[in-house]
Amino acid sequence: MNTLKYKGFIGSVAFSETDGVFFGKIEGIDGLVNFEGESVTELTNSFHEAVEDYLAYCEEEGIEPHKSYSGTLNIRLTPDIHNRVAVLAKQAGISINAFIRNAVEKQVAAML
Structure with a gap:
């Protein structure tokens, strides 16, 4: 786009x-x-x-110009990627949610 x-x-x-x-x-x-x-x-x-x-x-x-977001996001992954994320998260000692949040935060920081 x-x-x-x-x-x-x-x-x-x-x-x-x-x-x-x-x-x-x-x-x-x-x-x-x-x-x-x-x-x-x-x-x-x-x-x-x-x-x-x-x-x-x-x-x-008197309104906020930018859209407010809840912070909750549902994503769809292939079963294979879901499995790999679960394994990597377990190895890192963190939840799948924390693993994905960290990955997204790193990607966003790299793009700014």
């Missing part, structure tokens, strides 16, 4: 060949904020404007 980034927000990007327009929405928020443009520059400017408008709205309403 193509994305734009601005002020800690991510915007998804798609193209409608029928309409000849780029479009997207701000991801990771409790709500729906769309933006569009006929060129990359216009799309980028529209995204920045949408983020600014959304931030102003959140400030006026």
Whole structure:
């Protein structure tokens, strides 16, 4: 998926060949904020404007701009990977949950 980034927000990007327009929405928020443009520059400017408008709205309403997450995540693994994770977690003396959390935290840190 193509994305734009601005002020800690991510915007998804798609193209409608029928309409000849780029479009997207701000991801990771409790709500729906769309933006569009006929060129990359216009799309980028529209995204920045949408983020600014959304931030102003959140400030006026006294709401948190970013989506809140519970911290609970269900994942699907193949039985083989599940087995390998269980063995590695046991060898490390930790739970499967702690093993997966550590792996995800390392991956996220490496990508930042």
